[in-house]
Amino acid sequence: MEDPIRFYTSLITNIATLPTLVVMLYQLAKKYRASKDPETGKADTVRLLVLLQIAFWFESIMYPILNNIIFQHETRNIFQSLNVSSLSIAFMITTGITLLAYVHHKESWMFAGWFFYGGILLYSIFTGVVFTFFTFENRFMLGDLDYSGNADTFFALQFGFTLVGQTSVVLFFFLTGRKYKDDKIFGLALFFLMPVIAGMMASNLIVYVICYGFVAVYGIPYAMGKIRFFKPAPVKLVEVEACT
Amino acid sequence: MLAQIAGMWIVGIFAPVIYLVLAIVANVPISRKRKQGIQSLNLSFTVWLTFTVTMTMLRFVEYIQVINNGVLPGSYYIGEALSTWYIVPMLSVMAQLQFVLYIMRKYKFYSVPAILTFFLSLGLFQYDSTIAYNVVMIPLCYTASFLFLWKGVKNRDGLTFSLGMFSLFDYGIPYFIYSPVKYMGNMGGAMVYAPFLICALISVAFLNLGTWGWLDKHVFYDKERERRIKNAWVSRLIEIEKKKPEARKAAGRCIVVECPICHRQARKQFPQEVVLERARNEKGIVKMLLNQEKEVCEHQFVAYVDRSFSIRGYEPIDMMV
Numbered sequence: 409m410e411d412p413i414r415f416y417t418s419l420i421t422n423i424a425t426l427p428t429l430v431v432m433l434y435q436l437a438k439k440y441r442a443s444k445d446p447e448t449g450k451a452d453t454v455r456l457l458v459l460l461q462i463a464f465w466f467e468s469i470m471y472p473i474l475n476n477i478i479f480q481h482e483t484r485n486i487f488q489s490l491n492v493s494s495l496s497i498a499f500m501i502t503t504g505i506t507l508l509a510y511v512h513h514k515e516s517w518m519f520a521g522w523f524f525y526g527g528i529l530l531y532s533i534f535t536g537v538v539f540t541f542f543t544f545e546n547r548f549m550l551g552d553l554d555y556s557g558n559a560d561t562f563f564a565l566q567f568g569f570t571l572v573g574q575t576s577v578v579l580f581f582f583l584t585g586r587k588y589k590d591d592k593i594f595g596l597a598l599f600f601l602m603p604v605i606a607g608m609m610a611s612n613l614i615v616y617v618i619c620y621g622f623v624a625v626y627g628i629p630y631a632m633g634k635i636r637f638f639k640p641a642p643v644k645l646v647e648v649e650a651c652t
Numbered sequence: 653m654l655a656q657i658a659g660m661w662i663v664g665i666f667a668p669v670i671y672l673v674l675a676i677v678a679n680v681p682i683s684r685k686r687k688q689g690i691q692s693l694n695l696s697f698t699v700w701l702t703f704t705v706t707m708t709m710l711r712f713v714e715y716i717q718v719i720n721n722g723v724l725p726g727s728y729y730i731g732e733a734l735s736t737w738y739i740v741p742m743l744s745v746m747a748q749l750q751f752v753l754y755i756m757r758k759y760k761f762y763s764v765p766a767i768l769t770f771f772l773s774l775g776l777f778q779y780d781s782t783i784a785y786n787v788v789m790i791p792l793c794y795t796a797s798f799l800f801l802w803k804g805v806k807n808r809d810g811l812t813f814s815l816g817m818f819s820l821f822d823y824g825i826p827y828f829i830y831s832p833v834k835y836m837g838n839m840g841g842a843m844v845y846a847p848f849l850i851c852a853l854i855s856v857a858f859l860n861l862g863t864w865g866w867l868d869k870h871v872f873y874d875k876e877r878e879r880r881i882k883n884a885w886v887s888r889l890i891e892i893e894k895k896k897p898e899a900r901k902a903a904g905r906c907i908v909v910e911c912p913i914c915h916r917q918a919r920k921q922f923p924q925e926v927v928l929e930r931a932r933n934e935k936g937i938v939k940m941l942l943n944q945e946k947e948v949c950e951h952q953f954v955a956y957v958d959r960s961f962s963i964r965g966y967e968p969i970d971m972m973v
């Protein structure tokens with residue numbers, strides 16, 4: 409353990425967000441089930457995609473918590489190895505792209521996002537990147553080429569995807585939420601903005617604690633639909649003359 | 653000495669010039685159709701052809717340089733193995749794939765060529781290995797060509813068939829000749845690149861046959877139908893039309909319809925005789941209200957279908973009262 413203060417602060421902050429995330433998942437799942445149309449049997453896809461994003465986020469938090477508690481050392485970052493946490497974050501971003509694609513009726517964006525994500529996975533597998541799952545480590549190799557040391561360079565790409573991708577998705581969530589006056593999407597942008605800021609300023613523990621503290625406080629009222637950013641448009645009554 | 657200079661002139665000047673002229677000539681009928689506004693596909697064809705021809709000309713420059721000097725200058729390389737030697741054919745093949753996807757309306761996969769190019773370039777930039785490049789590029793090159801050929805033969809369309817031959821001869825076949833000579837036979841010297849130049853000329857000649865309609869007139873024509881038309885009066889023609897099997901008529905034609913709002917696609921079957929009856933003359937167009945059952949998406953729209961069952965346009969419906 410290189411820095412005990414940092415280790416325990418990040419561990420406690422991550423654990424503090426867990427109850428919020430569990431409540432959020434429960435509330436979102438409940439709302440998703442309630443959104444099912446009794447006639448058509450179709451449920452609200454936006455709610456499902458929001459639920460999936462929070463689920464992936466939960467998974468990406470759980471892995472470092474368990475890893476830190478069991479092995480008493482910090483999880484290796486994405487520059488060193490591909491782990492469940494980074495995969496979940498990538499899944500979360502791609503689900504975010506899917507949500508945007510669904511709202512804007514641009515199905516090709518969704519496919520582009522998933523193909524790019526698939527490309528990252530294949531590239532990482534064939535270029536000998538270490539995949540870590542707790543104590544299990546595996547490295548795929550092709551031919552006699554020496555790939556050692558190159559994996560670090562690759563993770564610049566994944567870092568670019570996770571950080572740049574996440575920032576862009578958050579920005580688009582803000583824009584889309586404002587355009588359609590949708591509290592769910594606008595609120596989700598605010599929720600995911602915090603991890604982006606925390607990730608950018610990872611070296612500053614205070615910023616990290618504030619951002620995750622905000623997530624822990626904000627998550628429950630957001631999931632329960634208590635937070636409203638836009639006033640609902642007043643219903644206009646129009647008198648229709650009977651056709652003669 | 654004289655023979656060498658003449659050879660250099662033929663390889664270095666005549667082949668690229670002839671190739672360029674033939675490519676421009678092949679584009680003339682398509683440009684004419686584009687000006688008449690017959691189909692939006694013509695513009696994409698011109699863009700694709702211009703891009704492919706530019707890429708082939710760049711390859712010519714490299715081949716000619718190798719043939720004349722024996723080696724490719726090292727300054728072309730970026731990173732470990734990324735160079736114009738790989739980028740140019742890769743862009744050419746990816747443009748082919750993009751065009752095939754466009755023609756087949758596989759809009760879900762439109763991003764695939766760009767993503768593949770990105771990862772292959774990154775791989776070449778990082779590692780001095782062309783394994784992934786070859787594994788992806790060779791099947792893609794042949795797949796695009798064979799898809800064009802298959803579509804051409806299936807629809808009896810000379811232009812599509814010529815696109816297949818163009819793609820095949822532009823890169824596929826010369827690579828097939830070059831690789832065994834270069835790697836298995838380990839021989840040939842710089843002249844192993846000559847097939848690329850010769851086959852490129854053959855490819856553009858095939859393209860001309862397709863765009864100017866020669867293949868349609870002499871290869872893909874229906875002999876039986878022509879014989880019947882020549883020997884029949886108008887009344888007889890109608891009789892022939894009636895004699896067609898009823899089952900074939902009832903089955904109707906399958907068309908891919910696309911929602912003008914959300915661009916979702918679906919296959920719809922239309923009764924052939926109803927469309928032919930409504931659109932009486934050659935230029936007749938039938939207006940159809942589609943998606944009433946909302947089986948494609950949530951929107952409803954009108955499609956304009958001509959006698960050849962091609963969709964000329966769509967119009968969204970704002971409201972149903």
